[in-house]
Structures are given as C-alpha cells and as structure tokens.
Amino acid sequence: MTSHEGGFYSALDADSEGVEGKFYIWTYAELKSLLGNDLNLFCDYYSVTLDGNWEHDYNILIKNLSDEAFISKHKLDLVSFQIKVIGWKELLLKERSKRIRPGLDDKILASWNGLMLKGLADAYRLFDEPKFLKLALDNASFIKTKMKSGEKLFHNYKNEKATLDGYLEDYTFVADGYISLYEATFDEQWINEAIALTNYTIEHFYDEKEGMFFFTSDNSEKLIARKKEVFDNVTPASNSAMARNLYKLGLFLYKDDWTDLAKSMLSRIKKIMQTDPSYLSNWACLYADLTVPTAEIAIVGEASLERRKEFDKNYLPNKILSGKLSSATLPILEGRESEEGKTMIYVCFDKTCKMPVESIGEAIKMLKM
Numbered sequence: 240m241t242s243h244e245g246g247f248y249s250a251l252d253a254d255s256e257g258v259e260g261k262f263y264i265w266t267y268a269e270l271k272s273l274l275g276n277d278l279n280l281f282c283d284y285y286s287v288t289l290d291g292n293w294e295h296d297y298n299i300l301i302k303n304l305s306d307e308a309f310i311s312k313h314k315l316d317l318v319s320f321q322i323k324v325i326g327w328k329e330l331l332l333k334e335r336s337k338r339i340r341p342g343l344d345d346k347i348l349a350s351w352n353g354l355m356l357k358g359l360a361d362a363y364r365l366f367d368e369p370k371f372l373k374l375a376l377d378n379a380s381f382i383k384t385k386m387k388s389g390e391k392l393f394h395n396y397k398n399e400k401a402t403l404d405g406y407l408e409d410y411t412f413v414a415d416g417y418i419s420l421y422e423a424t425f426d427e428q429w430i431n432e433a434i435a436l437t438n439y440t441i442e443h444f445y446d447e448k449e450g451m452f453f454f455t456s457d458n459s460e461k462l463i464a465r466k467k468e469v470f471d472n473v474t475p476a477s478n479s480a481m482a483r484n485l486y487k488l489g490l491f492l493y494k495d496d497w498t499d500l501a502k503s504m505l506s507r508i509k510k511i512m513q514t515d516p517s518y519l520s521n522w523a524c525l526y527a528d529l530t531v532p533t534a535e536i537a538i539v540g541e542a543s544l545e546r547r548k549e550f551d552k553n554y555l556p557n558k559i560l561s562g563k564l565s566s567a568t569l570p571i572l573e574g575r576e577s578e579e580g581k582t583m584i585y586v587c588f589d590k591t592c593k594m595p596v597e598s599i600g601e602a603i604k605m606l607k608m
Contacts (some may be wrong), residue, residue, distance in 0.1 A: 241374070245381035246347040246396060247355050255341045262341050264297040265331075273330055281327060284309060347396040349386050349409035352378060354474065356416030360423045364551045372423065379420055382413055383432060390439045391458070404459040407452050407468065407477035410440045414484050425543055425562030427569065430491065437488055437497075440481065450503055451478050469508060475521035478504065483525050490535055490559050493570040493590060502529065527557070532588040534558035534606050537575045539595075540582030549599040555606060 240248045255262045267282075267289045274281050285300040286292055293299050304312070310320050359375035362368065385401060386393045392405035392413060414433040421430035443456040446467070453465040454477060468477045482504040489498030505525055512519045512526070536558055538546045543562035550560065563572045575595075577583040583595040586605040593605050 240343075242345075242347060242381075244385060244399075245377035246385070247352050247378065248343060248345045249348055249351060250344040252341040252343075255339050260293075260297075260299070262335065262338050264293060264299055266296055267291070267298065269334075270298070273334060274327070277323070277327070280313065280323075283313075284324070345397060347386075349382060349392055349394055349396075349405055350412045350474075352382055352386075353409065353412030353414070353416040356382070356413070357419045360416065360419035364423050364547075367548060367551075375420055375423070379417065379429060379432075382416075390435050392436060392439075404456055406456075407440065407444050407454045407481065408474070410436050410444070411477050411480035411484055412474075414440075414488075415480060418484065418487055422560045423547075425538075425547070425564055427567060430488075430569065433484070434488060434492070437484060450500075450507055452481050469511075470518045471521045472518075479519070479521040479525065483521065483528075486525060486528065486533075487559055490533060491561060491569055491571050501525065505529070531557065535571055535587040535590070535592075536560050536602070537572050537585040537587065537592075538562040538582065539572070539575045539585070540577035542582040546582055546584060546599060550602075553599075553603060555603070558606070 240251065242248060253259050265287070267287065270281065270287060271278050281287065284302065284304075285298075286303055287298045287300070291297045292301065306317065306321060306324075309315075310317050356375055356378050359371050359378065363371035363375060382392075386396050388401075392409050393401035394403040394405045394409050395401065414436040417429045417433035417436070421427065421433070440452065443458055444452040444454075446453055449467070451467050451469070454468050455462065455465050469479070470476055471479055482501045485497045485504075486501035489495065489501065505522060508519060508522055512522060516523060534555075534557065536550070538550075538561070540546075541564070543564055547560060547562060559571075561567075561569055561571045563575060563577075571587075575583070575585050575592075577595075581597060583597060584599070584602040585592045585595050586602050587593070596602055596605070
C-alpha cells in the first residue's frame with residue numbers, strides 16, 4: 240500500500256473474484272500439495288485444519304505460539320526452524336502471486352498519511368527498527384513536497400496531482416505526525432512543519448465565538464454551514480487532535496496562549512466527558528496529561544539520539560522530548576548547554592529545570608519525584 244513516491248494508499252478491497260479474503264486464504268488440499276512432508280508441522284504452527292478454521296473450508300494462517308514455545312513443544316532447533324518458516328513464506332507468497340489481487344483504492348489522503356506517519360515514528364522509537372524510520376522520513380517528505388502549496392495542505396493526492404483543500408483532520412493529523420517524527424529524530428525541520436500547519440489552522444479554521452475549530456477552512460468552498468468535529472470515533476476527532484497538538488507545541492515553544500487554548504477547548508467538553516466518556520477518548524488523554532505537570536525533557540550533546548533511545552526503552556507517558564545535536568532554535572532548548580564531550584539531560588516542569596544530569600537513570604528518578 241506504499242506508493243513509489245512515499246505516500247500510502249487508502250485501501251485494498253476485502254474480496255477478489257467475488258470471494259471475501261480469497262487472495263489470503265488457503266484450503267487444506269492447496270497446502271498439502273505445496274508443503275509435502277512439512278504439512279503437519281505447518282498446520283500446527285499456523286492453526287490449519289482439514290475442514291478449515293474459517294468459513295467454506297478455508298483456512299486463515301493464525302500463529303498462536305511464539306517460535307520459542309513451538310520449538311519446545313516439538314523439540315526442534317530454533318535457527319533451523321526459523322529458516323524453515325522463511326522457506327514456507329517464500330513458497331506461499333510465490334503461489335499467492337499467481338492469484339488475482341484485490342482492487343486497490345489508490346487515492347492518498349493527507350489525514351490518513353498523518354496517522355501513518357505518527358505510527359511509523361512511534362514504532363521506530365519503540366523497536367529501533369531503521370526501516371520504520373525510512374518509511375516515516377519518505378512519507379514526511381512526500382507530504383511536504385507533494386501535498387502542500389505554501390502553507391496550504393491538500394486533502395487528496397492521485398495520479399501525481401494534489402486536489403481538494405485540506406480539512407481540519409488533515410492539518411491536525413499531519414502536524415501530529417511531524418511532532419512525533421521530530422521527537423524521534425530531533426530534526427527541527429519536522430517540528431517547524433507542524434508549527435507552520437498549526438499557525439495556518441488557527442488563522443483559517445478557528446471559531447472565536449465557540450472556541451473550537453471548524454472542519455473546513457475559510458479559504459475553501461463556501462458551504463451552507465461549517466460543521467465542527469468534536470466526538471472521537473475510530474480516528475480522533477479533529478478538534479481533540481488539534482487540542483493535543485496545541486498543548487504539546489505550546490510546551491516546546493513556551494507559547495502559553497497555545498497551551499491555554501488547548502485547556503480552554505478541553506473545558507468546553509468537560510460536562511460531556513462526564514456523561515459520554517467512550518466518545519471522547521482522545522480528549523480524555525489530554526485530560527490525563529493535565530492532571531499532573533508534563534515533563535519537558537531537553538537532551539543536549541553529541542549523544543542526544545542515543546540518550547533518546549535509552550529513554551524510549553522505558554514507558555514514560557506525559558512527556559515531550561527535545562534534543563540539540565548542534566544548533567537549535569526551539570525555546571525549550573534555549574540556554575540548555577552541555578560540557579565538551581558530555582551529553583546532558585535537562586528535566587523541566589513548567590519551564591523550570593532541575594540540575595542537568597548525564598544518565599538516563601538519574602533523569603528518570605527526577606520524573607518520579
């Protein structure tokens with residue numbers, strides 16, 4: 240679902256040749272003809288049955304045990320078995336390539352790509368997997384170069400052409416993705432992109448009367464009514480995502496007016512949150528962040544990225560991470576210096592920092608004080 244330009248397509252059909260999931264499912268007879276003597280081991284590994292583990296005698300390949308547990312059960316050698324699994328996958332992928340593929344919805348949406356960008360950046364931080372970072376960087380560059388015109392963002396991209404003025408969800412989700420990418424790389428170009436998108440959103444989407452953001456820009460086609468999206472669904476509401484962006488960026492930039500606006504937006508839905516919390520889960524995340532001060536962490540020095548990786552080995556919610564590799568312009572990094580050859584960690588709350596330390600362990604202790 241990745242385009243050659245770095246964007247992500249919208250969807251694949253569930254069915255092919257009129258059968259749901261046909262591209263991905265297998266009959267026992269098909270697997271028997273392909274796997275030969277490995278059939279029984281394969282079936283146990285992927286929960287395959289003679290009558291099918293799904294409908295109409297088809298099997299979905301489901302792995303219920305870890306490799307370690309499976310080899311212990313069958314008294315196998317781990318390395319040899321993992322090589323065997325790779326062979327199975329290559330064999331089945333080769334056979335599957337002969338099938339008719341599901342249809343592809345090849346439009347690229349800024350909002351969904353923003354969500355994917357954030358997911359990739361977060362996955363890179365968690366797993367330290369370089370391919371996730373490359374996908375994130377390629378996607379971020381694609382959005383920046385192909386789906387923007389000046390500070391204006393487009394909603395849709397297809398056939399090498401961007402169309403439709405961006406909606407609030409496009410600006411907020413893409414900005415959120417850029418913030419996450421900055422926290423993964425400490426490359427300020429990405430947070431600067433998020434700041435620019437946020438400034439544009441405030442200028443063209445904000446409703447001063449109600450203190451929330453319209454779904455459409457005042458530069459877009461004039462509608463009878465401009466709606467506002469408040470309730471979180473399968474994706475966050477664009478207003479809750481905007482509030483969280485404003486809160487985070489306000490901390491990075493020392494912009495109290497942005498953090499205050501985030502708090503004001505949250506206060507407007509407080510009563511609804513008390514009665515219908517299941518429809519306001521992303522708002523609730525912001526509410527949780529505000530129950531205690533958010534940690535503002537600045538890492539300064541040549542090993543900043545290495546220290547960031549150490550931080551991300553720990554579950555430490557309600558924090559923002561910034562880093563200075565050489566020069567930096569973010570207010571959160573102003574005045575934060577390191578001694579030559581050292582990398583210093585500043586743990587701050589409400590713009591006030593404790594004494595800098597060198598080790599992650601010492602910094603984490605400060606977070607828990």
